[in-house]
Amino acid sequence: xxxxxxxxxxxxxxxxxxxxxxxxxxxxxxxxxxxxxxxxxxxxxxxxxxxxxxxxxxxxxxxxxxxxxxxxxxxxxxxxxxxxxxxxxxxxxxxxxxxxxxxxxxxxxxxxxxxxxxxxxxxxxxxxxxxxxxxxxxxxxxxxxxxxxxxxxxxxxxxxxxxxxxxxxxxxxxxxxxxxxxxxxxxxxxxxxxxxxxxxxxxxxxxxxxxxxxxxxxxxxxxxxxxxxxxxxxxxxxxxxxxxxxxxxxxxxxxxxxxxxxxxxxxxxxxxxxxxxxxxxxxxxxxxxxxxxxxxxxxxxxxxxxxxxxxxxxxxxxxxxxxxxxxxxxxxxxxxxxxxxxxxxxxxxxxxxxxxxxxxxx
Amino acid sequence: xxxxxxxxxxxxxxxxxxxxxxxxxxxxxxxxxxxxxxxxxxxxxxxxxxxxxxxxxxxxxxxxxxxxxxxxxxxxxxxxxxxxxxxxxxxxxxxxxxxxxxxxxxxxxxxxxxxxxxxxxxxxxxxxxxxxxxxxxxxxxxxxxxxxxxxxxxxxxxxxxxxxxxxxxxxxxxxxxxxxxxxxxxxxxxxxxxxxxxxxxxxxxxxxxxxxxxxxxxxxxxxxxxxxxxxxxxxxxxxxxxxxxxxxxxxxxxxxxxxxxxxxxxxxxxxxxxxxxxxxxxxxxxxxxxxxxxxxxxxxxxxxxxxxxxxxxxxxxxxxxxxxxxxxxxxxxxxxxxxxxxxxxxxxxxxxxxxxxxxxxxxxxxxxxxxxxxxxxxxxxxxx
Numbered sequence: 001x002x003x004x005x006x007x008x009x010x011x012x013x014x015x016x017x018x019x020x021x022x023x024x025x026x027x028x029x030x031x032x033x034x035x036x037x038x039x040x041x042x043x044x045x046x047x048x049x050x051x052x053x054x055x056x057x058x059x060x061x062x063x064x065x066x067x068x069x070x071x072x073x074x075x076x077x078x079x080x081x082x083x084x085x086x087x088x089x090x091x092x093x094x095x096x097x098x099x100x101x102x103x104x105x106x107x108x109x110x111x112x113x114x115x116x117x118x119x120x121x122x123x124x125x126x127x128x129x130x131x132x133x134x135x136x137x138x139x140x141x142x143x144x145x146x147x148x149x150x151x152x153x154x155x156x157x158x159x160x161x162x163x164x165x166x167x168x169x170x171x172x173x174x175x176x177x178x179x180x181x182x183x184x185x186x187x188x189x190x191x192x193x194x195x196x197x198x199x200x201x202x203x204x205x206x207x208x209x210x211x212x213x214x215x216x217x218x219x220x221x222x223x224x225x226x227x228x229x230x231x232x233x234x235x236x237x238x239x240x241x242x243x244x245x246x247x248x249x250x251x252x253x254x255x256x257x258x259x260x261x262x263x264x265x266x267x268x269x270x271x272x273x274x275x276x277x278x279x280x281x282x283x284x285x286x287x288x289x290x291x292x293x294x295x296x297x298x299x300x301x302x303x304x305x306x307x308x309x310x311x312x313x314x315x316x317x318x319x320x321x322x323x324x325x326x327x328x329x330x331x332x333x334x335x336x337x338x339x340x341x342x343x344x345x346x347x348x349x350x351x352x353x354x355x356x357x358x359x360x361x362x
Numbered sequence: 363x364x365x366x367x368x369x370x371x372x373x374x375x376x377x378x379x380x381x382x383x384x385x386x387x388x389x390x391x392x393x394x395x396x397x398x399x400x401x402x403x404x405x406x407x408x409x410x411x412x413x414x415x416x417x418x419x420x421x422x423x424x425x426x427x428x429x430x431x432x433x434x435x436x437x438x439x440x441x442x443x444x445x446x447x448x449x450x451x452x453x454x455x456x457x458x459x460x461x462x463x464x465x466x467x468x469x470x471x472x473x474x475x476x477x478x479x480x481x482x483x484x485x486x487x488x489x490x491x492x493x494x495x496x497x498x499x500x501x502x503x504x505x506x507x508x509x510x511x512x513x514x515x516x517x518x519x520x521x522x523x524x525x526x527x528x529x530x531x532x533x534x535x536x537x538x539x540x541x542x543x544x545x546x547x548x549x550x551x552x553x554x555x556x557x558x559x560x561x562x563x564x565x566x567x568x569x570x571x572x573x574x575x576x577x578x579x580x581x582x583x584x585x586x587x588x589x590x591x592x593x594x595x596x597x598x599x600x601x602x603x604x605x606x607x608x609x610x611x612x613x614x615x616x617x618x619x620x621x622x623x624x625x626x627x628x629x630x631x632x633x634x635x636x637x638x639x640x641x642x643x644x645x646x647x648x649x650x651x652x653x654x655x656x657x658x659x660x661x662x663x664x665x666x667x668x669x670x671x672x673x674x675x676x677x678x679x680x681x682x683x684x685x686x687x688x689x690x691x692x693x694x695x696x697x698x699x700x701x702x703x704x705x706x707x708x709x710x711x712x713x714x715x716x717x718x719x720x721x722x723x724x725x726x727x728x729x730x731x732x733x734x735x736x737x738x739x740x741x742x743x744x745x746x
Contacts, residue, residue, distance in 0.1 A: 285481045285520030289454055293378050293426030300456040302481040302520050302549055303596075305380065305428055356591045358548045 017215055019206045025215075026153075026202070026222055030160040033226035036167065040233040040241065045167050047175020049241075050275050051115065052253035054176065056240040058112045059251055060132040060232060063125050065108040067136045069095045074144040075151050087200055094193050107186035114183030116257045127251030131235030139228045146221065153205045153218035154225040158198035165190055242344070244277025244324035253278070253362070274325055274351045276344055278362040281321035286359045288316045301359045315347055319360070325351065376615070376654055376663070378426030382455075383433055383620040383631065384415070386443070390435040391465040393499030394487060395727035396526055396561035396568055398631050399435065403730075404623040412442040414644060416449050418621060421649035423453040433460040435623070438467040444477050451478025458483060460524075463510035464503045471510065475517045482514045483522040483551075488530075489537030497530055499729045508545070515546035522549035527578060527600075528561075528568035529724055535578045539585045542593055550593055552582050554600035558632040558687050560730045567727050571720035575603050601702035602716035606677065607684025608702075614682060615663035619653060627652045629659050632687040636696045662686050662696070669697055671705045 017025060035041055043049050044057060072091045079085045097103025112122045121127065143151040165187045172179045209215040239246045246252060274280065282288065287300045297313045299306040308316065314335075318328045326340070329347055333340035354360035388403040410418075419430065430450050437443055438461055450457035458481045459474065461467050484507065488494030491504035514521045523545065525531070525538045535552060542550040554575065555561050555568050570578075582597045589595070601607065611618040611630040620628040625644040628634060634641070640657040653659060661667065665678050672683045683689075684700025692701045693708055701708040 283520065284518050287456065287480070289428070289456075291426065291428065293424075298428060300428055300480070302522055303429075303458065303483070358591070358594050 014212050016210075016212050022206055022209065022215055022218075023202065025219060026156060026205075027159065029219060029222050029226060030157065033223060033230065034157060034160045034164070035226070035229040035233055036160070036164040038230055038233040038237075040237045041164070041168075043241065045171030045175075047171065050278070051176075051178055052278075053236075053240050053275055054172075054179075055112075055115045055117065055253070055257075056236055056251060058108075058115050059117060059122060059256070060128045060236060062108055062112055062122050063128045063132050064136050064232065065095070065105050066125070067140055069105070071140045071143045074140065075148075078148055078151070091197060094189070104186060104189065107189065111183050111186055113258070114180065115178060118256055118258045121256030126249075127256055129232075129235045129239055129250050130247060132232050135228045135231045135235075139225065142221075142224060147217065149205065149208050149214060150217050150221040152201050153209075153221040155201050156198060156205065156222045157225050157229065158194040159202060161190065161194045161198075165194070240275070240277045242276035243326040243330070244275070244279075246277065274348050274355065274362065276326035276329070276348075277324050278351075279321065279324050280319050280328075280351055280355075280360055280362050282316075282319060282359070283361045288313075288319075299359065301357075306357075306359070311346070312350060315350060377617070379422070379617060379619055379653055380427065380612070381429045381431065381618045382419075382422045382427045383431045383618060384418070384437075384446075385433050385435065385620065385622050385631070386415070386437045386440045386446070387435040387623050389439045390462060391439075391500055392436070392462050392485075392487075392503065393729035393731055394485075394497060394526070394560070395499075395564040395729055396528060396555045397730040398556075398559055398561075399730065400559055400632070400634050401563070403435075408624040409440075410621075410623065410625045410644070412445060414625065415442070415446055418625075418644050418649060419446070419449050419453060419455065423455055425650055425653060427455065429456045429458060431458045431460055436462050436465055436467070438470050438474075439465060443470060444473045447474050447479050448477040456480050461485070461510075462498075462503070463507040464500065468506065468510045468513060471513055472517070475519060479519065481520050481522065483524050484511055484514070485524045485526070486538065486541065487526070489534040489541055493531060493534070497727075499727075511545040511547070520549075521545065521547040522551060523547045524551040524553060526553050526555055527570070528555045529570045529574075529720065530568070532570045532574045532578055535581050536585075539581070539589075539593070539595070542595075543589065548594060549596065551596045551598065552578070553596075553598040554578075556598070556601060556685075556688075558635065558685075558691065560728070562691060563728050566719045566722065567724040569602070569716050569719040570600070572603055572717065574720075575600055600716075601685070601688065601700075602712055604702050605704045606702075607681050607688075607700040609681040610685040610687075610700075613663075614661075614686060615653070615659040616682070619649075619659075627656065627658075629662070630685075630687065633658065635687050636690050667697055669699070672699050675705065 040057070044054065049057070069092045072088065072095070076085055076088050076092070079088060093103075095104040097106055109119060109122060113119055125133075139154070142154060169184050169187050172184060173181065205218050209218045239250060285302055289298055289300055290296075291298050297308050297316075299308055299316065314332060315328060318331055323331070325347055326344060329340040329344035332338070332343050336343075351360055355362075385399070387406070387409055388399050389406060390397075422430065432443070432446065432450075437459060440446070447457050447459070457479050459479055460483045463484045486494065486507060487497040487503075494504045495501055511521060511523075523538065523542045527535065538552065539550060557565050557568075561568060579597065579599065582595055585593075586595050598608075615629050618630065620631045620633075621644060622628065626634075626641045627644060627649070628641060633639060639661055642652045642656040642658070644652070647656070662683075665673070665682075668678060668683055672678050681703075684702055686696045686700075688702060689698045689700045690696035692712060699706040701712040703709060706712075
C-alpha cells in the first residue's frame with residue numbers, strides 16, 4: 001500500500017504524523033526522487049552505456065564514497081552519547097576498513113581499477129566533475145551544520161539502496177563484459193550494511209521528530225539528500241551521454257587509465273557502442289574524398305573504398321575530431337529541420353558500424 | 363513515340379578504373395617461391411624513370427583511380443619512392459605501400475610518412491623466424507620486419523599484415539593472427555596462395571591438403587568473431603578448393619590496372635602468361651587510351667568473349683568467369699571457364715590434382731630471382 005505524502009499546505013501541514021505515517025511519507029520521497037529513477041542509472045543498469053561512460057560514473061562516484069566517512073565523522077563529533085557514537089562509528093569502519101586494503105572505499109577503488117583506471121588518478125579526484133564536488137561537499141556541510149535530526153534523516157536514502165544495488169549488480173554483470181563479480185564486491189557488503197544502518201536511522205528519526213516542524217525538517221533533509229544524488233547523475237549525463245559537454249579539466253575518455261599490457265590480453269569482443277558525448281574522428285589512413293570522375297563522395301580506407309549514401313556523407317563531413325555525436329546531430333537537425341534526437345539515434349548506429357570496420361575511432 | 367533507349371548492361375560499359383597497381387621495380391631482397399611477379403623479371407636498367415611514373419599517376423587520377431598500390435618487388439628499392447608517394451598525396455590518390463619491410467624500407471619510412479603515405483601493407487612469410495626466413499629466402503629478415511612494423515604503428519600509420527598461406531606455414535595461421543594483434547595491425551590478410559607465376563612453378567611444394575585448408579578457415583572465422591572491432595581479417599580461400607572462382611582483379615578491365623616496372627600495362631599481374639595478348643606501354647600511349655582501347659584490356663572485358671558454361675550463367679557478371687590466367691594454365695584456353703568453378707567440367711580434376719600434390723612429399727622450393735632460367739611452367743606441366 002502506498003501512503004499519501006502529507007499535503008504541502010494548510011492545516012494538515014501542522015498535523016503530527018504517526019510513526020507509520022512518517023515512515024510512509026519518507027518512503028514516498030524515495031519512490032519519487034531516489035536516483036534509481038534517473039535516466040543515467042537506467043542506461044547503466046540496462047547495459048546501454050559504453051565503457052567510458054561507466055568509467056566516468058565510477059570515477060565521479062569515488063569522490064562521494066571517499067567523503068562519506070568525512071560526513072559521518074562530522075556527525076559523530078556531534079553525538080552526545082557513547083551508545084549512539086558506538087553505533088554510528090561502525091559506518092566509518094565500514095568505509096575506511098580496519099586496516100589497509102579493507103573497507104568500502106578500497107572496494108570502490110577496486111571497482112574503478114576494474115574498469116581500467118590507474119589508482120592514483122582516482123585518488124587524486126582531479127578528473128571529477130565540479131557538479132560532483134559541489135553536491136558532495138554540500139552534503140558534508142549539511143550534515144555538519146544542520147540539526148542532528150536533519151543530519152541523520154539525510155542518511156535515510158539507505159532505506160532505498162538495497163533495491164538499486166540488486167538491480168545494479170544483476171544488470172551490470174549481465175550487460176558489460178568488462179565488469180566482473182570481483183569488481184562489484186563493494187555492493188556485496190552494502191547489501192547487508194545499508195539496511196542495518198537505515199533501520200537505526202529511521203528509528204532515530206521517528207523517535208526524535210516530535211513536532212510537525214521537526215517531521216517536515218526530516219522529510220526536507222531526505223529530499224535534499226535525494227537531490228545530492230540526482231544532481232551528480234544529471235552532471236554525468238550532461239557531460240558523457242548527451243549533449244556530451246565535458247567541462248574543461250574534467251576527465252576525458254582515455255585519461256588516467258592503466259596502459260593495457262597488450263591488446264591481446266585485454267578483454268576483447270565488440271567495441272562499446274558510441275554515445276552522444278563521444279567525439280568521432282577518422283584515423284590516419286581513412287579519408288573522405290569527393291570523386292570528381294564519379295561525382296560522388298567516397299570514404300577511402302586501407303585496401304577498400306566505401307560508397308556512401310547522402311546521409312553518411314552529411315555526417316562524415318562533420319566528423320572533424322572536435323564535434324561530438326550530439327553536436328553533429330544538432331547541426332544536422334538545424335540543416336534539415338529535423339529532430340536531433342532521432343538523427344542522433346541513426347548516427348550512432350552508422351558510426352558503430354564504421355568503427356567495427358576500423359575506419360572510425362573516438 | 364520512341365521507345366526509351368535501354369540502359370546498356372553493365373557488361374557493355376567500360377567503368378572507370380578504381381585501382382592502380384604500380385609495380386615500381388622487380389628488385390627485391392626476398393625470394394619467395396610464390397611471388398606474383400612474372401618468371402621473367404624486369405632489370406633495373408629497363409625501369410621507368412621518375413618523370414614517367416609521376417605522369418602515370420597524374421593520368422590515373424584523371425581517369426578516376428582512387429587507390430594506388432605502390433608495389434614491386436620491393437618498392438622502397440626505388441630511390442624516388444618518397445617523391446612518388448608525395449605525388450599521390452598531391453593528387454588525392456590513396457597510397458598503399460606494399461612492402462617486405464626489409465632492405466632500405468625502414469630508413470625511408472619516416473620520409474614516406476611525411477610525404478603523406480596513407481597505409482602500409484607488410485608481408486610476413488611466417489611467424490617462426492627460421493621458417494619465415496626459409497620461405498623468404500633471406501637470413502635475418504624477420505627481426506627487420508618486426509622493427510619495421512613497430513615503427514609503422516608508432517607513427518600512427520594503419521598497418522595491414524599480409525600472410526600468403528601454403529603448406530609451409532598453414533600451421534601458423536593462429537600465430538599470424540596473434541602476431542597481427544601484437545603488432546597493432548588493423549587488418550590481416552590470410553591469403554591462400556594463388557597458383558600463377560612462381561607459385562605455379564612451386565605448386566607441388568606449396569599446396570596444402572583440404573583438411574588443413576578447412577581448419578585454417580575455421581580458425582580465421584573464430585578469430586574474426588573474437589577480435590571484432592579490433593582486427594579485420596580478410597580471407598582469400600585457395601581456388602583449388604573453392605566452389606566458385608574469384609572475380610579476378612574485380613573483373614578483367616573493370617577495376618584495376620597494373621603497370622610493370624618497364625611500363626607495360628596489364629589487366630592483372632599475371633596477364634602476360636596468356637600468349638597472343640597485345641599489351642600497350644605507358645611510354646607509347648596515355649593511360650586512358652590503354653584502359654579503353656588497348657587490345658589486351660578489350661580481350662576479356664565484359665561477357666561477349668565467354669563460352670559455356672559461363673555464357674548463360676547467372677553469375678557471369680558476378681565473377682566474370684574467374685581467372686583467365688588460371689583457365690589458360692589448367693585448361694589450355696584462356697577463354698574457358700576457370701576450373702576453380704564447380705560448374706567447370708574440369709573442376710573435379712583440378713581438385714584431385716591438388717589432393718595428389720598435397721599428399722606427396724613437397725619438393726624443394728624454386729626461389730624467384732632475376733635471370734634464373736626457369737622454364738615456362740606451361741611447357742612443363744601439362745594442362746588438365
